[in-house]
Amino acid sequence: MAAGRYAPSPTSDLHIGNLRTAVLAWLFARSTGRAFLLRVEDLDTDRVRAADGTEARQLADLARLGLDFDGDPVRQSQRLDKYAAAVASLDDRVYECFCTRREIAEAASAPHETRDGFRPYPGTCRDLTEAERTERRRTRRGALRIRADEAWMTITDDIAGRISGPVDDFVLRRGDGVWAYNLAVVVDDLAMGVDQVVRGDDLLSSAPRQAWLAQQLGGTVPAYAHVPLVVNADGVRLAKRDGAISLTELAASGRDVAWVLRWIGESLGLSAGGEQVTPELLLERFDPAALPREPSVFRVGS
Ligand code: GLU
Numbered sequence: 528m529a530a531g532r533y534a535p536s537p538t539s540d541l542h543i544g545n546l547r548t549a550v551l552a553w554l555f556a557r558s559t560g561r562a563f564l565l566r567v568e569d570l571d572t573d574r575v576r577a578a579d580g581t582e583a584r585q586l587a588d589l590a591r592l593g594l595d596f597d598g599d600p601v602r603q604s605q606r607l608d609k610y611a612a613a614v615a616s617l618d619d620r621v622y623e624c625f626c627t628r629r630e631i632a633e634a635a636s637a638p639h640e641t642r643d644g645f646r647p648y649p650g651t652c653r654d655l656t657e658a659e660r661t662e663r664r665r666t667r668r669g670a671l672r673i674r675a676d677e678a679w680m681t682i683t684d685d686i687a688g689r690i691s692g693p694v695d696d697f698v699l700r701r702g703d704g705v706w707a708y709n710l711a712v713v714v715d716d717l718a719m720g721v722d723q724v725v726r727g728d729d730l731l732s733s734a735p736r737q738a739w740l741a742q743q744l745g746g747t748v749p750a751y752a753h754v755p756l757v758v759n760a761d762g763v764r765l766a767k768r769d770g771a772i773s774l775t776e777l778a779a780s781g782r783d784v785a786w787v788l789r790w791i792g793e794s795l796g797l798s799a800g801g802e803q804v805t806p807e808l809l810l811e812r813f814d815p816a817a818l819p820r821e822p823s824v825f826r827v828g829s
Contacts, residue, residue, distance in 0.1 A: 528561070529559070529560070529562070529720070529722050530556065530564050530597070530719060530721050530723070531556025531559075531561045531562070531563050531564070531721065531724075531725055532552065532563065532564040532566055532719065532721045532723075532724070533548075533549045533552045533553070533564075533566075533596075534566040534567075534568050534715075534726070535567065535585050536568040536571070536574075536575075537567055537569050537575055537578060537582035538574045538577075538581065539578055540585065540588070540767075540775065541585050541589070541773065542757075542765055542766075542769075542772035542773050543765065543772050543773075543790065543825055544727075544756055544764070544772075544825065546592060546774070546787065547791045547794060547795075547823070548725075548756075549589055549592070550594065550791050550795075550806065551754050551795070551818075552725040553806060554806075554810055555685075555723060555725045555752055555815065557810055558813050559723065561723055563594075563597055564598060564601065564719055565586070565596045565600040566600065566601045566603065566715055566719070567582055567601070567603065568603050568711070568712075569582065570604060570708070570711055571705060572604070572705070584775075588773070588774045588775075591774060591784050592774075592784060592787070593788075593805055593807075594806060603706075603711050606711075606714075606718075607706065609715075609718060610706040610710055610714055613710065613744055614699050617743065617744075621673055622652065622671070622672055622674060623655075623660055623664075623669030623671060623672075624648075624651070624652040624669055624671070624672045624696075625652055625660075625663040625664075625669045625670075626652060631646070631648060631649065631651070645692070645695075645732060647695035648697065650696060653672075653674065667702065668702050670698050670699075670700060670701050670702040671700040672696040672699065673697060673699055673740070675694040675696050675697070675739070677693070677695075678693075678694040679692070679693055679694065679735075680692060680694050680738050680739040681735070682734050682735055683751070684731065684734070684752060684753055685751065686728070686752050686754060686815075686820065687728065687731055690731060690734060690735065692732065692734075692735035694736050694739045708733075709736055709737055710740070713741050713746075714744070716741070717741060717744060722750060723752070724750070724752070725752045725753075726753060726754070727753065728754060728755055728756060730753060731753040734751055734753070752815065755819065755822045757794070757823045757824075757825050758824055758825070759824070759826075760827070762822070762824070764822075765825055769827050770828065771828060788803075788805065788806075789802070789803065789804055790825075791804075791809075792804040792809055794819070794825075795809070795818065796818070796819055797809050797812045797813065
């Protein structure tokens with residue numbers, strides 16, 4: 528069955544911007560007759576451990592908003608063998624890389640950054656000999672990269688339109704042994720039958736790489752909708768440091784779940800004038816073509 532998904536990282540409580548993106552992912556999925564799945568992106572164990580209990584609070588907050596999911600949450604930390612199998616299937620296109628960030632930044636041959644700050648991996652470790660690799664392994668555990676042969680990929684996004692981007696030899700497994708976000712997302716979306724990816728537009732620049740990897744793994748590229756983020760009064764992407772922005776914090780300042788849903792409805796142009804809304808009401812009115820294309824401003828505490 529076709530499916531959409533919401534895939535939070537359980538590193539801090541969801542804030543009103545995250546919740547708005549979750550509502551949008553739900554609206555896109557349900558308005559197109561898709562299942563709606565939840566995936567917990569908990570691979571970065573240090574960050575997740577530091578945020579103990581966050582996953583349960585995230586799931587509870589999504590339920591409090593009235594979003595329903597199909598099936599049980601999928602946890603990336605329980606799928607490590609799937610990432611290993613996917614990388615094994617890519618076989619000799621995967622190579623070890625011993626570069627530090629700094630070495631990559633300083634590589635004399637590094638091509639200039641593209642407009643959005645994308646800095647392609649300069650290929651330093653691409654053709655090491657076995658002897659060179661053995662030598663480097665003595666001092667450092669290598670990351671794993673995919674040989675992309677300077678591919679170029681175009682995706683179609685429901686909001687951003689056609690987006691083209693270079694695909695460099697990106698990381699599949701980090702030097703600390705953690706499977707990389709770009710790998711896990713693609714492996715999981717394929718395995719879960721996700722054919723519609725709705726998420727914040729901060730991830731738009733990752734989409735060409737991920738779409739390309741989906742093809743390399745024999746899968747189909749999903750439909751994409753990268754939605755504008757919520758920003759603070761300074762126009763900066765909303766973040767934990769902005770203060771009272773999670774459901775619990777907002778409730779403490781008198782802004783209950785009903786208020787949050789009203790704010791989301793109004794920010795999406797689907798309701799007005801303090802009208803009380805439910806996800807179902809927003810669904811009746813949802814029209815992707817009419818969505819605001821600009822970031823929504825959330826004024827904390829005013
Ligand atoms: N886990 C990512 C995040 O919380 C989202 C990944 C995705 O939707 O592809 O930003």
